Amino acid sequence: MPDKIKHLPQELINQIAAGEIVERPASVIKELIENSIDAASTHIVIKMEKGGTKLISVSDNGIGMSSRDAMFAFDRHATSKISSKDDLFNIHTLGFRGEALASIAAVARVRLKTRERDSDTGTYIEIEGGKLINNLKIGCPAGTEIDVKDLFFNIPVRKGFLKSPTTELGHIISIVTHIAVPYNEVHLTLINAERGNRVLLDFPPVKGIEERVFQIHGGDVLEKLVNISGSTDGCSIHGLVSKPFLTFNSKESQMLFVNNRSIRNPALSHAIQAAYLDLIPRDRHPLVFLFIDIDPGSIDVNVHPTKREVKFRESKYIHNMVIDTIRSGLKAKPITEVCVYTGEFGSKKYEVHEGAGEILNKEIEFHVQEISEGPYIRILGQIGALFIVAEIDGDLNIIDQHAAHERILYDRLKKGHIYGRVDSQGLLIPETVEMTLDKAQILLQYIAPLNRLGFDIEEMGDKSFMIRAIPVTFAGEDSGTLLTDMTEEIMEWGLSPGKNMELITTENIIKALLSKKACHSAVRAKGLLSNGEMSSLLASLLKTDMPYTCPHGRPVIKRFSSEELARMFDRK
Ligand SMILES: Nc1ncnc2c1ncn2[C@@H]1O[C@H](COP(=O)(O)OP(=O)(O)OP(=O)(O)O)[C@@H](O)[C@H]1O
Ligand SMILES: [Mg+2]
Structure with missing residues (x-):
């Protein structure tokens, strides 16, 4: 038998490697902008035609290249950014593999113009499908301009996979925006060269992420x-991160950055979801701009050709830290409480700065009381024995009283649990519940956490349980029904012994207890309420960590500011 294994020609090797990095026009733009940023540019202009399939041109005012470097730039594994194995785990630049330009040049017609600031002459290089066509000295502005024409001209199959120019443009806009957020001190301009050089995006330099988010999404989003x-x-x-009442139906709008590199990471996405677990509906997603700055030695960015994935050495730790950071940002600690209330419920602005000391803290308590009990809440009435209409700090508010009550109970149970102050009520006669085998197995998993929430439940035999006490919040409930309904609710989430065990969290148990089926206490709020009852319900609601949504993610309050009301009636 003749030998079968052959070495592939270099040109084919390059095309195969390029395929991993250059998936579509947006990937070319990503690599070129990253190079411009690594070259310390302050203004980067991106032009494109036909969604980048016909032309991509990226020019910058960065450090430029010498004529020798400009030649080497197109060699595979030629880079100015790392030089040893140690450097690979200490990366401070966006590029490091010396592969991007070689890959782009292997599958398109590329022209490079570059000049270092202190050099009189610049360099012009033309490469098509990896073959050098021209290398000249020219006069050109300081910085670098790279034109990429006819992407995949030499790989028709690949070209066939490209989507419509509009779809490709969508990817380009997304890539440019993802780079614009962390590099907000850089001026980025995206131009459509077809239609009289129409400017599609223009992000002049700003000071910080917030201002950039303002440029991208506007003030209405930023204030949420x-x-x-x-x-x-x-x-x-x-x-x-968005307050719970601003959510989207996909995760597309979430941006994750590790050391300013835009990445995708399922564990981080999961952490975000977990942080919002009891705040928004399961099928909704918050708007998130999350930045993780970490010692480059604790991560590996060399796990995917597009460098959009990162491996964390301590991934569990980072996961939990993300949850904690988001939760404490969203949670109304005394200090943020005031800001949240005034931001959402009123026109009064209290300037409160974190760490401003005890005197300020006293003032804060005072304000909170003033807001929750004082003249800022005025009950206007009730609609259909379901909704409370109230003026809060000058704004019109409609409150779903059942959802409000659910939020208050949830908060009480959770706070009691966290601070170890769970008030439980002993039953005069302990109750015994019999369950079917599958339900009993589920409940067994939950006994310990339930007991920490104020229950006193003991397993009696294979299918029966003795209930001696329940949390005061549920006083008057039929304890057997409460447990059976809760277990059924949990079964609906798809939990079975050994499966989906991560669902056993305090938040989820409380949610199950408060689910419509199980909890009559929450439903009891349905009905006619006196003004006094409504006031105290609202006061308690405003004291909860998260008054805007119920634990199942439904809205609690709809607010109309006086400005909005004026707009509705054409008064500006
Ligand atoms: N816009 C630019 N300004 C100045 N130098 C540049 C520019 N673009 C590329 N270079 C030089 O060309 C080299 C090769 O670029 P290339 O993008 O191929 O590799 P890299 O950025 O080093 O690594 P990676 O493949 O991870 O992007 C860079 O290391 C840099 O020295
Ligand atoms: Mg690069």
Whole structure:
């Protein structure tokens, strides 16, 4: 038998490698902008035609290249950014593999013009399908311009996979926006060269993420975001996340950055979802700009050709840190409580800065009381024995009283659990519940956490349980029904022994207890209420961590500011 294995020609090797990096026009743009940023540019202009399939041109005012470097730039594994194995785990630049330009040049017609600032002459290089066509000295502005024409001209199959120019443009806009957020001090301009050079995106330099988010989404969105931050040794997390009433039906709008590199990471996405677990409906997603700054030695960015994936050495730790950071940003700690209330419920602005000391804290308590009990709440009435209409701090508010009550009970149970102050009520006569075998198996998993919430449940035999006490919040409920209904609710989530065990969280147990079926206490709020009852319900609601949504994610309050009301009636 003749030998079968042959070495592939270099040209084919390059095309195969290019295939991994250059998937579509947006990937070319990503690589070129990243190079411009690594070259310390302050203004980057991106032009494109036909969604980038015909032309992509990226020019910058960065450090430029010498004529020798310009030649080497197109060699595979030629880079100015790392030089040893140690450097690979200490990466401070966006590029490091020396592969992008070689890959792009292997599958398109590329022209490069570049000049270093202190050099009189610049360099012009033309490469098509990996073959050098021209290399000249020219006069050109300082910085670098790279034109990429006819992407995949030499790989028709690949070209066939490209989507319509509009779809490709969508990807381009997404890539440019993802780079614009962390590099907000850089001016980025995206131009459609077809239609008289129409400017599609223009992000002049700003100071910080918030201003960039304002440029992208506008003020209406920005005011619905809260700052988050947290840090430990070697890792800090910061960013902006949406308050629970601003959600989207996909995760597309979430941006994750590790050391300013835009990445995708299922564990981080899961952490975000977990942080919002009891705040928004399961099928909705918050808007998130999450930045993780971490010692480059604790991550590996060399796991995927597009460098959009990152491996964390301590992934579980980071996962939990993300949850904690988002939760504490969203949670109304005394200090943020005031801001949240005034931001959402009123026109009064209290300037409160974190760490401003005890005097301020006293003032805060005072304000909170003033807001929750004082003249800021005025009950206007009730609609259909279901909704409370109230003026809160000058704004019109409609409150779903059942959802409000659910939120209050949830908060009480959870706070009691966290601070170890669970008030439980002993039953005069302990109750015994019999369950079917499958339900009993589920309940067995939950006994310990339920007991921490104020129950006193003991397993009596294979299918029966003795209930001696229940949390005061559920006083008057039929304890057997409460447990059976709760177990059924949990079964509906698809939990069975050994499966989906991560669902056994305090939040989820409380949610199951408060599910419509199980909890009559919450439903009891349905009905006619006196003004006094409504006031105290609202006061308690405003004291909860998260008054806007119920634990199942439904809205609790709809607010109409006086400005909005004026707009509705054409008064500006
Ligand atoms: N816009 C630019 N300005 C100045 N130098 C550049 C520019 N673009 C590329 N270079 C130089 O060309 C080299 C090769 O670029 P290329 O993108 O191929 O690799 P890289 O950025 O080093 O690594 P990676 O493949 O991970 O992107 C870079 O290391 C840099 O020295
Ligand atoms: Mg690069």
